Amino acid sequence: MARRTKRIRVTVNGERYEKEVSPSKSLLDFLRMDLNLTGTKEGCGEGECGACSIIMNGKLVDSCLILTVEADGQKIQTIEGISRHDRLHPLQKAFAEKGAAQCGYCTPGMIMAAKYLLDHNPSPTAEQVLKAIAGNLCRCTGYGSIVDAVLSAAKER
Amino acid sequence: MKVVGQGLPRVEILEKVTGESVFGADVRLAAPILIGKILGSPHAHARIKSIDARKAERLPGVKAVVTAQDLPPVKYGRFVRDEEYFAHKKVRLVGDKIAAVAAIDEETAEEAIKLIKVEYEVLPHFTDGVEAMREGAALIHEEYDQYQALSMVEGRKGNICYHKQTVQGDTNRGFQEAERIFEHSFYAPMVHQTYIEPHAVLARVDASGKATVWVPTQAQFFIRASIAEIFQLPLIKVRVIPTEIGGGFGGKMLPTIEPAAVALARKSGMAVQIVMSRAEDFQVANPRTPCHLRYKTGVKLDGTIMAREVELVFGTGAYCGNGLVICQRAEMLASGPYRIPNVKIDLFCAYTNHANCGPYRAPSGPQISFASESQIDIIARELNLDPVEMRLKNAIEEGDTTPACGGPLKSVHAKETLLKAAEAAGWKERRREKNRGRGIALGYWLVGGMASSAGVKLNEDGTATVMTGVIDLSGTVTSLGQIVAEVLGVELDDVHVRTADSDFAPHSTISAGSQALRSMGSATKWAAEEVKKQIMEVAADKLEAEVSDLVVEGKRVYVKGSPERGLSLGQVGQLSLTHKRGPIVSIQSVSIFPNQPAISAHVTDVEVNPETGAVKVLRYVAAQDVGTAINPLSVMGQVQGAVIQGLGQALTEECIFQNGRMINPTFLDYKIFSSLDAPRVEVHLVEHAAEDGPFGAKGIGEPSIIPVPAAVANAVYDAVGVRISDLPLTAEKILMAIQEKNKSG
Structure with a gap:
């Protein structure tokens, strides 16, 4: 079936892409299906769980709530783009060491939310960390180890 | 020991923190993948008059449509063979599967689903176990007595798919010997595991007829056996490849969408992926069984428990499924971690018109502890006993037995665990403050x-x-x-x-x-x-x-x-x-191991806002008997996570039904704890190498969720003097109870 598509240009993790996309496709689906960047997860598709959190033009967003066409011309960073070669981001290292990832499904979104925090507030308090990740649900850890990891990564940086 | 006992990061952790891990919906193949969708019933209970899928089949982009006609006529079920994969005569829950389609993309698949016409004759439905069990209630399975069932499935009659009575001692005599008798009823509603990864599957059937299924499951061999049974295949014709699993908590064991994906893959000759939406997952996956609980307990004035009678009614859902697993657990746990000479337990498992309930982290544990430990608290207060002392007086010790526990219990550390929690929380040194309260509760779990x-x-x-x-x-x-x-x-x-x-x-x-x-x-x-x-x-x-x-x-x-x-x-x-x-x-x-108790003791401090009824958890102390902690980092994580999940069950979580449909199937309306709600959990491990288990390890995944609702309920009573007997303890219920109390007060 012929469906209307729109050509977009987008920079994801430093790579430039030009693609034909359906106007109804979410940015999350575009990342996962068209670019095969499956690190960003879908937990609800309604902007309630934060598993799909990414950074777009310096803002933390739920990629499930954004249409791909809205990302035209934008710069996007996902979990795949925050470690360089084999060097982990301090948050990734701290999440590993502090037991801040159990099942790991919320982890990519959680790390992106934490990165957004540290990008704007390099030495947050525990209270500020709790606020920064309030839009990211985790069902495994109870959040304490995540706060520890973010505080530890902030010190490391 | 050099490596055992170290809190080392998980072996797969780097894949997880980099986003490399492959979860259920992340599997990609060289060949194209179709998107599958399932047509579920809009009615909770109805007869199917006709199914017409011809229009869907003709829609361009649709590669396969499957219904009951595409599967062998197999009735399956682990305990009672009461389930057919696709409904064709009757639907028994909203979301009962009728057909599935596979198409080139999601939009086409959704369009095709809408083109399938089904005519129904709507029947009366029950989402409550007690109602379903009433004399004369419409039968959810009219032909229940023709079903094959395991011989252990006692007492099947009408909408009751299991009834068992367990007796230890003589409760009549026990109540005669008691100086006070207490009777209370409680209710724990359905709650959902809400793993952040919804159910997902990818299936392919190769030229030899072998099905390969990529799925996040807690039970790959059980899923393999289920698929083999439904398709009547030898086990070697089904390969289950478990992906990384984004949380399970008991909800990813029974087959849900896997057979549909296999059926579609077989018919289309292509790979098929099905991913549940969050709403579907809430509606049809295997949540925690709602439960009515009645406790009658006879005690001496010094707090010694002489007799306990327990009646539990579980609403298991439209099919028996794993319902008996919950009942078997409940039989072991119902009287609590106490030495009671006379116990009688009546367990009812009723068919109901909602999702097939399955195990959820410590099946039956939190419901039972909520009732049992709330009542122990009530009794202690009535008898002017310290709640810790009352529990110490009755707690099990080495060599004791509890109903159905399988023999004298070894490696029992109930009293030490209780004292550890009490001491860590400063039980004796507390200062009373207005609207603040402290509660304690024990959790009983047996690891086999x-x-x-x-x-x-x-x-x-x-x-x-x-x-x-x-x-x-x-x-x-x-x-x-x-x-x-x-x-x-x-x-x-x-x-x-x-x-x-x-x-x-x-x-x-x-x-x-x-x-x-x-x-x-x-x-x-x-x-x-x-x-x-x-x-x-x-x-x-x-x-x-x-x-x-x-x-x-x-x-x-x-x-x-x-x-x-x-x-x-x-x-x-x-x-x-x-x-x-x-x-x-x-x-x-x-092979089989003897059961050992893994006791939890929790103390929590809460503050209740008298204007709104809202509860704030100020402090949470959890002591857990773990045997040997092979990896303390993992063990601490399990306890912390279980407590926060339990707090949701205590305070905010409930699947709410209207006409058999869950009306709050979103994270906005079904409120699990966020980082802003969650207190820090102070964990104290009781470590004694258990008599068996590797290096003396017991189990840790479940027990720490068990006492949470009771600890919170007891703390709320301590704070404002109101006793809430049905979960969750919402602000609304507490406020109404406070107002009621003030009126009569």
């Missing part, structure tokens, strides 16, 4: 074990590989690696361990019941010990020494007292290839 096998092989460079099919939920796989490293005298980095699929792994137990580590860890430890023996045998020949004189340690094997007379494990690995015994490898099996 199930048939399991695992293998260990020594590689030619001295590293070791573990062959296991166990699913990793709580860090089990890492702990298996630590066990092998400990036995072979190497580091965790020298051991490779990941979950293998059903074609290649020896049979592994399900990751549920807090017994995976106990079962799999034992099999793995025995295999590692056998590998160690083989290492010594090969080394003894080369070193011209007696096996009994050899030591395996520090990645080497050497003669006791002369470390220079030795070989590296790498040398042994190489030698084994030319040695008469051949490559070094062992697979070992274990």
